[in-house]
Amino acid sequence: MTPKPFSISRRRFLKITSATAAASGLPVWFLEREAQAAQQPKRLSPNDRPGIALVGCGGMGRGDATNASRFGEIMAVCDVDQNHLEAVAKQFTKDGKTPAKFSDFRKVMERDDIHVIITATPDHWHTLVNLAAVQAGKDVYGEKPLTLTIDEGKRLVKAARKHNTIFQTGSQQRSDAKFRLACELVRNGRLGKLKEVTVWLPAGLREGPFKSAPAPENLNWDFWLGQTPKVDYLPQRCHVNFRFWYDYSGGTMTDWGAHHNDIALWALGVPAPQSVEAKALTQPIPGGYTAISEYDVQFTHANGVIQHVKSTTADTIGGGVIDPNGQRNGVRFEGSNGWIWVNRGNLTASDKSLLETPLPEGAQRPYKSDDHMANFFECVRSRKLPIADVEIGHRSATVCHLGVIGLRSGLKLSWDGQHEEFTGENAKSGNRYIEREMRKPYDYNFI
Numbered sequence: 001m002t003p004k005p006f007s008i009s010r011r012r013f014l015k016i017t018s019a020t021a022a023a024s025g026l027p028v029w030f031l032e033r034e035a036q037a038a039q040q041p042k043r044l045s046p047n048d049r050p051g052i053a054l055v056g057c058g059g060m061g062r063g064d065a066t067n068a069s070r071f072g073e074i075m076a077v078c079d080v081d082q083n084h085l086e087a088v089a090k091q092f093t094k095d096g097k098t099p100a101k102f103s104d105f106r107k108v109m110e111r112d113d114i115h116v117i118i119t120a121t122p123d124h125w126h127t128l129v130n131l132a133a134v135q136a137g138k139d140v141y142g143e144k145p146l147t148l149t150i151d152e153g154k155r156l157v158k159a160a161r162k163h164n165t166i167f168q169t170g171s172q173q174r175s176d177a178k179f180r181l182a183c184e185l186v187r188n189g190r191l192g193k194l195k196e197v198t199v200w201l202p203a204g205l206r207e208g209p210f211k212s213a214p215a216p217e218n219l220n221w222d223f224w225l226g227q228t229p230k231v232d233y234l235p236q237r238c239h240v241n242f243r244f245w246y247d248y249s250g251g252t253m254t255d256w257g258a259h260h261n262d263i264a265l266w267a268l269g270v271p272a273p274q275s276v277e278a279k280a281l282t283q284p285i286p287g288g289y290t291a292i293s294e295y296d297v298q299f300t301h302a303n304g305v306i307q308h309v310k311s312t313t314a315d316t317i318g319g320g321v322i323d324p325n326g327q328r329n330g331v332r333f334e335g336s337n338g339w340i341w342v343n344r345g346n347l348t349a350s351d352k353s354l355l356e357t358p359l360p361e362g363a364q365r366p367y368k369s370d371d372h373m374a375n376f377f378e379c380v381r382s383r384k385l386p387i388a389d390v391e392i393g394h395r396s397a398t399v400c401h402l403g404v405i406g407l408r409s410g411l412k413l414s415w416d417g418q419h420e421e422f423t424g425e426n427a428k429s430g431n432r433y434i435e436r437e438m439r440k441p442y443d444y445n446f447i
């Protein structure tokens with residue numbers, strides 16, 4: 001069932017009349033911007049526990065909400081699958097009080113008792129939910145990969161800045177000491193001249209063809225599909241496995257890539273690569289998952305460093321071990337002095353001394369956080385930028401999207417990171433992937 005048109009009341013949007021502007025001698029746009037900037041979300045007193053709403057009550061949403069419940073109260077939950085909604089409402093019932101249940105996230109944004117939105121829908125819904133939250137004056141913990149397209153990220157960063165949103169991207173490896181130390185060492189030249197970074201990601205699923213089935217009664221399939229093309233229900237398109245379809249995500253290039261490419265960018269300290277060249281090592285099975293499951297992608301950076309992104313079949317799609325002697329997912333930095341390897345389990349180097357020799361006083365120190373969710377809630381109070389701020393999420397997602405665009409176009413593409421567009425002879429072929437047509441009514445007018 002397609003939801004009716006609906007508009008979130010923009011209580012925080014002060015409208016300046018032309019009479020007011022004329023009286024002040026300043027233009028309307030300027031006064032509106034100033035008024036909005038002054039409308040910081042209400043500061044929480046030290047004893048207040050912020051109200052939290054979870055949008056997207058699948059596996060990750062439940063995990064994030066459990067984690068966030070250390071710092072605030074789960075006041076509302078929202079999902080287009082009634083079964084997920086009921087299960088999560090039950091999970092967060094406390095002292096006989098059940099969180100309010102919603103199937104349309106726009107209604108969640110109306111509530112004044114909610115300060116924070118956790119967005120853990122599939123990727124194709126992230127941006128509209130996040131934009132609605134930002135525009136309603138909420139702070140956001142938004143799951144990775146931040147967006148479905150590069151254009152969505154541009155819009156989101158702009159909106160979050162305009163509304164002074166505290167926005168933490170769910171790239172929790174930034175709050176893991178192993179990754180931080182690896183990046184700190186690379187950034188401070190421990191490897192000498194850095195030459196190559198290799199990002200290993202679990203290969204995706206290559207399966208199909210699948211048979212469509214009636215959508216379950218408990219699921220609003222049209223709403224789940226949202227901006228993406230209207231297609232028959234397939235269980236394999238929906239919960240969890242949406243990752244392996246380009247309509248909803250970008251395969252493991254954006255799924256795990258959002259974590260490990262984020263670490264590569266952090267270590268390199270660059271905003272974006274300058275070019276991408278990608279090789280698909282497998283082709284999807286007709287009628288099956290559409291995202292390329294195995295690939296070998298190469299990015300070049302302005303400082304001459306080559307960043308490879310390769311799939312490995314030795315790890316499961318969740319990062320578990322298939323072949324204990326095979327190539328693990330993770331990030332390897334190689335320079336003139338040796339290499340450093342890091343993943344969620346290990347930090348190793350070609351020579352122990354690369355890790356064990358202390359860095360000199362005055363070495364560059366990256367942002368320190370040992371608890372990603374705690375860092376977010378600290379920033380909700382202090383109004384400082386969190387460790388994986390929206391712009392960081394956008395840049396890391398952009399690298400992943402560039403990899404997917406390289407694979408889908410099959411062309412070598414040059415990227416202008418400042419203007420966020422492809423340039424050069426294949427520019428047109430690349431630029432057509434920067435944004436997508438959104439199926440109505442689920443476009444930007446929906447929120």
Ligand SMILES: NC(=O)c1ccc[n+]([C@@H]2O[C@H](COP(=O)([O-])OP(=O)(O)OC[C@H]3O[C@@H](n4cnc5c(N)ncnc54)[C@H](O)[C@@H]3O)[C@@H](O)[C@H]2O)c1
Pocket residue numbers: 055056057058059060061078079080081084103105120121122123125143144145170171172223224226238239240241255
């Ligand atoms: N940070 C991490 O390590 C990590 C790990 C796993 C997943 N994730 C991310 O979390 C997100 C969710 O992944 P998952 O594995 O939990 O998926 P999932 O399919 O288990 O859950 C998604 C939920 O969102 C619901 N949903 C879909 N459209 C909705 C809408 N418009 N409004 C409200 N609910 C809607 C679905 O019905 C489902 O319950 C993905 O973007 C994924 O990349 C992050």
